[in-house]
Amino acid sequence: MRPHAIEDWHKVMVSGDVSKLPELLHEDAVFHSPVVHTPQTGKAKAMMYLSAATTVFEDAQFTYTREIIGKDLAMLEFTSVVEGIEINGVDIITWDKNGKITDFKVMVRPVKAVNKLWEKMGEMLELQKSA
Secondary structure: OOOHHHHHHHHHHHHOOHHHHHHHEEEEEEEEOOOOOOOEEOHHHHHHHHHHHHHHOOOOOOEEEEEEEOOOEEEEEEEEEEOOEEEEEEEEEEEOOOOOEEEEEEEEEOHHHHHHHHHHHHHHHHHHHHO
């Protein structure tokens, strides 16, 4: 059985309903982007990046292909295709004793996939700023 943090994260990705993110994230959550050099600290920033990522992957054949789950840490491998670019990546998620996500790191390969995500995430984050 998956921990609640991971089960709830899967529900967000399947549904695209980012309104559940505030319930999932710890106030001091840290998000590590594959295209931003510094960690993004705090619930608001983590929500901003995860919401943008959810939108980028919404119609992109996003699938989790493997999971390694421990007591308070999970690694979820995913594949996707964004504008013809095949993406392979890993989400590394840590949560606290209350099931709140405290750390979310995304690693992506190959380099042209990183470049495509940088482009698409930039577009989504700009849209969020102007909304």
